[in-house]
Amino acid sequence: MRDPDLIVIGGGAAGLGAARAAARRGARTVLVSDGQPGGDCTFHGCVPSKTLIEAANRGVPFGDATQRLHDVVARIAATENAESLRAEGVDVVLGKAAFTAPGKVTVEGTTMPAKRAVVATGSRPAVPAVPGLSGSAYLTNETIFDLTDRPASLVVLGGGPIGCELAQAFARFGTAVTLVEADARLLPRQEAQASDVVGEVLACDGVDVRTGTRVTGAARARSGVRVSLSDATTVEAERLLVATGRVPISDELGLAAAGVECHEDGRVVTDQYLATTTRGVYAAGDVTGRLPFTHAAYEMGRLAAANSLRRRRSRYRPEPTPWVTFTTPEVAQVGVTEDAAGAGARVAYLPMAEVDRALAAGSTDGFIKLVAGPRRLLRGTGGGRVLGATIVAERAGEMIHEPALAMATHMFTGRLAAATHAYPTWSQGVQLTAAQFFMTTGGRRAHPARNRPR
Numbered sequence: 494m495r496d497p498d499l500i501v502i503g504g505g506a507a508g509l510g511a512a513r514a515a516a517r518r519g520a521r522t523v524l525v526s527d528g529q530p531g532g533d534c535t536f537h538g539c540v541p542s543k544t545l546i547e548a549a550n551r552g553v554p555f556g557d558a559t560q561r562l563h564d565v566v567a568r569i570a571a572t573e574n575a576e577s578l579r580a581e582g583v584d585v586v587l588g589k590a591a592f593t594a595p596g597k598v599t600v601e602g603t604t605m606p607a608k609r610a611v612v613a614t615g616s617r618p619a620v621p622a623v624p625g626l627s628g629s630a631y632l633t634n635e636t637i638f639d640l641t642d643r644p645a646s647l648v649v650l651g652g653g654p655i656g657c658e659l660a661q662a663f664a665r666f667g668t669a670v671t672l673v674e675a676d677a678r679l680l681p682r683q684e685a686q687a688s689d690v691v692g693e694v695l696a697c698d699g700v701d702v703r704t705g706t707r708v709t710g711a712a713r714a715r716s717g718v719r720v721s722l723s724d725a726t727t728v729e730a731e732r733l734l735v736a737t738g739r740v741p742i743s744d745e746l747g748l749a750a751a752g753v754e755c756h757e758d759g760r761v762v763t764d765q766y767l768a769t770t771t772r773g774v775y776a777a778g779d780v781t782g783r784l785p786f787t788h789a790a791y792e793m794g795r796l797a798a799a800n801s802l803r804r805r806r807s808r809y810r811p812e813p814t815p816w817v818t819f820t821t822p823e824v825a826q827v828g829v830t831e832d833a834a835g836a837g838a839r840v841a842y843l844p845m846a847e848v849d850r851a852l853a854a855g856s857t858d859g860f861i862k863l864v865a866g867p868r869r870l871l872r873g874t875g876g877g878r879v880l881g882a883t884i885v886a887e888r889a890g891e892m893i894h895e896p897a898l899a900m901a902t903h904m905f906t907g908r909l910a911a912a913t914h915a916y917p918t919w920s921q922g923v924q925l926t927a928a929q930f931f932m933t934t935g936g937r938r939a940h941p942a943r944n945r946p947r
């Protein structure tokens with residue numbers, strides 16, 4: 494076989510994005526993956542978690558839900574397997590890759606020349622150093638989707654997206670769930686008001702939410718596991734799920750041998766073109782520590798591969814990338830939050846209780862918040878360009894794409910306000926919110942952003 498033009502290491506979303514983009518450009522592309530292509534998203538992340546969440550919301554019993562989960566994973570994995578990738582022009586090598594020198598990659602004892610490479614090795618669960626935890630048979634996202642029987646009780650460590658999504662899903666299946674979060678609020682990376690709504694709905698679902706609380710110890714107990722908390726209480730449950738963040742997979746890759754530098758916490762150092770510190774080597778996805786989402790990983794992979802193969806490179810622009818936490822209601826965000834908005838920014842806010850469709854659906858938890866820059870032509874009145882949005886609503890994951898498109902196209906809020914939206918849709922709430930940059934509507938008007946310290 495002739496030498497590859499590009500070697501992609503890792504078969505998750507970032508690796509798939511990179512390999513497909515390179516093959517489409519006619520480059521001889523080799524994808525090295527130490528498991529079936531698909532990565533975390535397909536096998537241990539988005540796909541199984543969203544299948545489980547949908548089943549829980551529709552009242553499907555746990556046993557049927559896990560069967561459905563395996564079917565859905567298999568169907569999606571079949572679109573990404575070695576055979577289908579070969580049909581797209583990508584050669585797949587199954588095995589663990591490592592750099593042995595600049596321009597050289599070894600896979601299971603065979604060395605390949607790698608004048609261009611994309612590192613897309615993803616991340617693994619971060620497990621806190623808590624006495625007794627390692628012996629407590631804890632679950633992570635790599636094992637929880639293999640459960641066949643519903644646990645009667647579950648302690649979830651970590652109130653980020655994984656913790657909140659799965660705590661609610663298991664509570665809806667009938668498991669008694671305790672959710673422990675070290676920060677003062679759930680989903681600490683999102684708007685504080687979003688955390689409040691999610692805390693309230695989880696409590697309504699029967700989840701025992703303990704924020705501002707750390708785990709100080711864990712031990713096996715007759716019921717399963719006993720967890721000691723920093724507030725001097727203990728919780729016993731059948732199972733324990735650790736969902737306390739991620740660590741990039743950059744060790745055991747021989748990156749130092751290739752001159753590729755990493756930050757202290759393992760993130761591969763990349764510049765605005767996703768280039769690493771070694772010429773010809775790019776990185777994409779979770780391993781970079783940039784936006785930790787499937788669609789962002791895929792886009793980074795696509796761009797990294799294109800940049801490695803062409804002279805005129807493009808910058809990676811993360812700002813208009815939306816993300817969604819799939820609780821009920823969903824929490825969706827793009828761009829800046831009110832707290833992070835700069836001077837001159839204005840904010841429009843609308844509770845879902847004032848959106849007719851939400852009233853009709855009897856699903857009024859949540860709000861829409863739009864952040865816009867200054868509009869100098871209108872002397873600061875009116876809305877400038879859309880800088881960010883947070884939407885908490887039953888269908889927030891669908892609604893966020895309008896503000897995301899506005900950001901991607903540098904749109905002014907006036908266009909959102911002026912475009913006729915169908916009545917009565919959830920998205921009409923976005924139009925009503927945007928209108929507040931121009932007039933008082935329903936007694937509400939956009940206000941200067943309040944930058945609150947966290």
Ligand SMILES: Cc1cc2nc3c(=O)[nH]c(=O)nc-3n(C[C@H](O)[C@H](O)[C@H](O)COP(=O)(O)OP(=O)(O)OC[C@H]3O[C@@H](n4cnc5c(N)ncnc54)[C@H](O)[C@@H]3O)c2cc1C
Pocket residue numbers: 502503504505506507508525526527528531532533534537538539540542543588589590591613614615616634655742745746777778779780784785786787788789790819
């Ligand atoms: C429970 C859960 C739910 C999630 N839900 C969502 C969601 O709803 N929406 C969303 O956008 N994101 C979600 N995410 C995040 C998303 O899964 C990740 O951001 C995404 O998978 C990152 O893709 P990646 O390609 O960077 O890494 P990965 O998917 O981790 O892929 C990396 C691949 O590289 C392989 N690899 C590692 N080292 C080597 C080596 N030396 N040689 C060869 N191969 C190697 C790994 O085995 C893996 O297959 C979720 C994550 C979790 C854990």
Ligand SMILES: NC(=O)c1ccc[n+]([C@@H]2O[C@H](COP(=O)([O-])OP(=O)(O)OC[C@H]3O[C@@H](n4cnc5c(N)ncnc54)[C@H](O)[C@@H]3O)[C@@H](O)[C@H]2O)c1
Pocket residue numbers: 621650651652653654655656658673674675676680681706707708736737738739785786816817818819
């Ligand atoms: N819908 C989605 O897009 C989605 C869903 C799930 C996961 N993900 C991604 O997967 C990654 C992992 O998710 P995650 O929720 O594990 O990570 P995370 O880092 O977002 O959240 C982890 C949470 O655990 C808390 N924590 C850390 N140590 C703790 C301890 N000892 N005790 C109690 N709490 C502790 C942190 O304060 C944090 O709130 C994230 O990057 C996330 O964006 C995305």
